[in-house]
Amino acid sequence: MSNTIVFDNVSKFYGDVLGVNRVNLSIPPGITSLVGPNGSGKTTLMNLMTGLIRPSRGQIRILDMTPDQPEQLFRTVGYCSQFDSFPKGLTGYQFIYSYLLLFGYDPPLANELAWQAIDRVGLREAAHRKCGSYSKGMRQRIRLAQSLAHNPRVLILDEPLNGLDPLVRAETIALFRSFAKQGCHVLLSSHVLHEVDIISDQVILLSGGYVVAEGNIQGVRSEIEDHPMQILIRCDRPSVLASRLFGEDNVVEVRIHDDRRGLLVKTSNPNRFYLLMNRIALDGISIESVAPIDDDVNSVYGYLIGTEEAVR
Amino acid sequence: MRPLWWTQILAVIRLEMKKTFFARRGLWIYLLALAPVALFLAHSLVEIHLRGVRHEMATQSRPITEQDLAAIHEGMTREEVIARLGDPPASRITMRRMPTGPHGFELIPGEVLRYSDGSTELTVVLEKGAVVGTGTTSGSSLGQDTHIFAGVFQFFFIRLAIFFGCLGIFMNLFRGEMLDKSLHFYLLTPVRREILLAGKYLAGLLAATVIFTVSTALQLTAMLLQFDTATISHYLYQEHGISQIVAYLGVTVLACIGYGSIFLAAGLLFRNPIFPAVLVLIWEAANPLLPSLLKKFSVIYYLKSLCPVEIPVDPGMPPLLALLVSNAEPVSAYIAVFGLIALSVAVLAASMTRVRQLEINYTAD
Ligand SMILES: Nc1ncnc2c1ncn2[C@@H]1O[C@H](COP(=O)(O)OP(=O)(O)O)[C@@H](O)[C@H]1O
Ligand SMILES: [Mg+2]
Numbered sequence: 001m002s003n004t005i006v007f008d009n010v011s012k013f014y015g016d017v018l019g020v021n022r023v024n025l026s027i028p029p030g031i032t033s034l035v036g037p038n039g040s041g042k043t044t045l046m047n048l049m050t051g052l053i054r055p056s057r058g059q060i061r062i063l064d065m066t067p068d069q070p071e072q073l074f075r076t077v078g079y080c081s082q083f084d085s086f087p088k089g090l091t092g093y094q095f096i097y098s099y100l101l102l103f104g105y106d107p108p109l110a111n112e113l114a115w116q117a118i119d120r121v122g123l124r125e126a127a128h129r130k131c132g133s134y135s136k137g138m139r140q141r142i143r144l145a146q147s148l149a150h151n152p153r154v155l156i157l158d159e160p161l162n163g164l165d166p167l168v169r170a171e172t173i174a175l176f177r178s179f180a181k182q183g184c185h186v187l188l189s190s191h192v193l194h195e196v197d198i199i200s201d202q203v204i205l206l207s208g209g210y211v212v213a214e215g216n217i218q219g220v221r222s223e224i225e226d227h228p229m230q231i232l233i234r235c236d237r238p239s240v241l242a243s244r245l246f247g248e249d250n251v252v253e254v255r256i257h258d259d260r261r262g263l264l265v266k267t268s269n270p271n272r273f274y275l276l277m278n279r280i281a282l283d284g285i286s287i288e289s290v291a292p293i294d295d296d297v298n299s300v301y302g303y304l305i306g307t308e309e310a311v312r
Numbered sequence: 313m314r315p316l317w318w319t320q321i322l323a324v325i326r327l328e329m330k331k332t333f334f335a336r337r338g339l340w341i342y343l344l345a346l347a348p349v350a351l352f353l354a355h356s357l358v359e360i361h362l363r364g365v366r367h368e369m370a371t372q373s374r375p376i377t378e379q380d381l382a383a384i385h386e387g388m389t390r391e392e393v394i395a396r397l398g399d400p401p402a403s404r405i406t407m408r409r410m411p412t413g414p415h416g417f418e419l420i421p422g423e424v425l426r427y428s429d430g431s432t433e434l435t436v437v438l439e440k441g442a443v444v445g446t447g448t449t450s451g452s453s454l455g456q457d458t459h460i461f462a463g464v465f466q467f468f469f470i471r472l473a474i475f476f477g478c479l480g481i482f483m484n485l486f487r488g489e490m491l492d493k494s495l496h497f498y499l500l501t502p503v504r505r506e507i508l509l510a511g512k513y514l515a516g517l518l519a520a521t522v523i524f525t526v527s528t529a530l531q532l533t534a535m536l537l538q539f540d541t542a543t544i545s546h547y548l549y550q551e552h553g554i555s556q557i558v559a560y561l562g563v564t565v566l567a568c569i570g571y572g573s574i575f576l577a578a579g580l581l582f583r584n585p586i587f588p589a590v591l592v593l594i595w596e597a598a599n600p601l602l603p604s605l606l607k608k609f610s611v612i613y614y615l616k617s618l619c620p621v622e623i624p625v626d627p628g629m630p631p632l633l634a635l636l637v638s639n640a641e642p643v644s645a646y647i648a649v650f651g652l653i654a655l656s657v658a659v660l661a662a663s664m665t666r667v668r669q670l671e672i673n674y675t676a677d
Contacts, residue, residue: 014673052496052672068668074502081500083674085493089330101323102501104316146497 002064004028005049005154005185010058012044018209019044023058025204025211027187031180033196034189036206042189043082045206046158049187050079062154075103078152080144082159086131092142093118093127096149103150117149118142120175122168136163144172154185161188161195166278166290173199192292194229194270229270233277234262234288241285248276264293320503324511325518331488332481332519341477345527348464348473352534355460359451359538363431366451370430372401381427381434381448388443393425393436400425400436408439454547457535458556462621465560469531470567470615471596474524478571479589481520483579485512486667490583493674505667513576513660520568528564532557552620559620566618566652570611573656577663580670604641614652617642 005027012019020041034042047053048060051067060066065073086095096117100110118127121141126134131142140163148155155176161169176186176199190196197203205213235241242254242263250269257264267273274290281287332338370376376397383396394400406422422439432450436443452460489495498508536544547553578588596612607613643651 047672050500052499054669054671070499071502071504074500079500081496083493083496087327087489087494087497088492098323098327099497099501101326102320102498102503104319104323104502147500 002061005063005187006059006061007045007048008059008061010048010055010060012048012053013056019053020048020206020209023211025214027185027202027204029180029183029185030201031176031186031188031199032202032204033200034187034204034206035191035193035196036189037191039208040191040206041209042191042206043158044209046079046081046156046187046189049156050077052081074152075150076152077154077156078147078150079156080147080158080160082162084136084139084143086139086143089130089132091128091130092123092134092138092145095131095142096146099146100149113149113151117145120148121145122171137165137168140164141168141172148179152184155179155187157186157188159189159191161190166274166281166287170278194274194292198271229267230293231265231267231270231273231290232257232262232293233265233290236261236286236288238263241280241287244280244285245276248273250276317504317507320507321511321514324498324503324508325515328485328512328515329518331484332515333522335484335488337484337488338480341480341523344473344477345523346530348469349527349530349534351464352461352531353537355452355457356534356538363451363538366428366433367430369401369426369428369433373427374398376427376429378429378432381429381432384434384436384443384446386443386445390423390438390441390443393438393443397427400427402426452538454536454539454543458547458621459624461531461535462619462623465528465531465563466616466619466623469524469528470563471612473527474520474564474567475571475593475596476589477524478516478520478568479575479578479585482513482516482572482575483585483588485516485576485579486670487579487583487585490674496672499670499672505670506664509576509660509664509667513572516576517568517572520572521565524564524568525561528560532560556620559618562649563615563618566649567611567615569656570615570652573659573663574611577659577666580663580666607641608651609655611652611655614643614648614655617648618645 005025007023007025010023011021023045034045036042044053048055049062049067051070051073054068062073063076065076067073087098090098093114096114097110100113101107103110105113115124115127118124121144123138123141123145126138131139134142140160144157144160147157157176160176161172164172176188180186180201188196193203193205202215203213204211233241238256238260242256245251245254245263245265250267250272251265252268253264253266255264256262265273270292277287277290374397380397384393403423403425406424408420408422409417410420411417420439422437422444425436425438427434427436432448435447435449437445437447486495489498499505536547539547544553548557574592575588578585578592582588596610599607599610599613602610
């Protein structure tokens, strides 16, 4: 039995709009990240893999299964999509439990699996509240729990780190790693290369519906490290945080945002900077969000990919 | 051991139930189902009240027989009426303006006397001391009421209440989840899409049949409420009442099966419910005008033949209405049931091929 996910000359057009074009991939187990700016085709590839949409051309095989056989595929695959929506009126627990019953598990087993999944994302306390009342980060986590409750060997996650605060983000990454260690496929997408490069065994770079680079990220990473990256931090006491950051050697520039509710930081080593932010979050400064500034991400791609199109 | 597909269907029904029965969006379906119940209940209560009034009148006058009532005719004097029937238990003085020329008029004094033998009421109209008109009423009979029921059932209940109720329930099975962006959760489980469709259909059918058969049963109960047990048992056991009730309940279930399958399919094909609703409504209404072959692709065609009581065609009816009422091509009950189920199965089979092709596309609208 094959242990890879294969895209064989796959194209998807939405009417006249290009989703992805002539994609050829062979993805081994481990953590693989699909990275590309918004609209580059990450979600399209993931939806194609899971049969939510059908390719206009080409074929996809997931460990020897095709996406149009859900009855087999989803015994092995779990997909956490990017749609931030829920079936109406269900609590977090009911959400996971009800859909587990569709697998044919008997109720005690479904109950057990549901609680296991809820514990994995640390939502036990909130499990009996309606999903609709959850914060964005909690919604993200309960959807993650739902997608991995049946212990899939292939886990597909569309922008799973989006909207998570640094602490939860670290926990979530640890979860992905534990899956990968067991020989599973973990496919995740991100529009921020720095967010995923250190955790990925393999990176697939997408731009405008094409795969522009694929493979081990080590080679390109050193190049990016020399290229300063601009990050916007939203927090309650920007000046306190600014003075804390000034001493760090990977911080090139710190500016308080015009609205005085955030900081603009340029860093030469985003990986170290993210680790630093995790530590600072533990020190008691309340940090709302840490996000690279989009234009800047695109310029990194321009640098990385070397095309004018990606810069725009 | 239960087979997997059945376990999965039950799990789908479990998830759908809340939405099909208790959706806030679906409150109007209950109102639609209860409207005819309210109608028959009101009718029965009014009749019971009037019967009480007649009974009361009979006790307030001297005993009167049917022959006494029949003996009153135009031209009799007030005294002759009183001599035959006694003092009226109810009466009122009237005054009528009668024009005598372009500008003048004459006031004509009159009186209305009401009598009852306990079941029939006689109204005697007097002017200038003489009878100028009589009228009798004896309330509605069960026979008449079953005809009214047949009309309401065919023209309101099946064609409008169940039609739009099924539209509301079944159109939303897929469409509602596309709008809520939650359909993908189903498609990401190891459930064949055909089984998902079957589960959703059964969940809708469960809700529709419960709501509408309960409504039919309540309507029949409300209709029979005003009659005494002797009349009712005569109707039930001597006039095929039981088989009529069974037929009405059966037609209700079949209507849900038929319209359910059609609106489930429509919900897969259309985003906007208005368009298919109007299309199917026109198609069903135009059924009598269609050529014989096309007629068979319609739900109402079969239901009409299964309705137990024919609606009487009045000679005075407008021709179009008479056409709607008449059942020009009745088919036997077996063929009607078989035809309707075959039609529904065909529509569901077509929906199944469609649901296999279904792509998640929440954004485009
Ligand atoms: N349902 C759709 N209809 C039309 N175009 C779409 C649809 N979904 C995606 N696209 C287009 O396909 C391209 C790739 O989109 P997507 O896969 O969502 O990118 P990403 O997830 O990387 O942001 C974009 O140009 C987008 O506009
Ligand atoms: Mg996306």
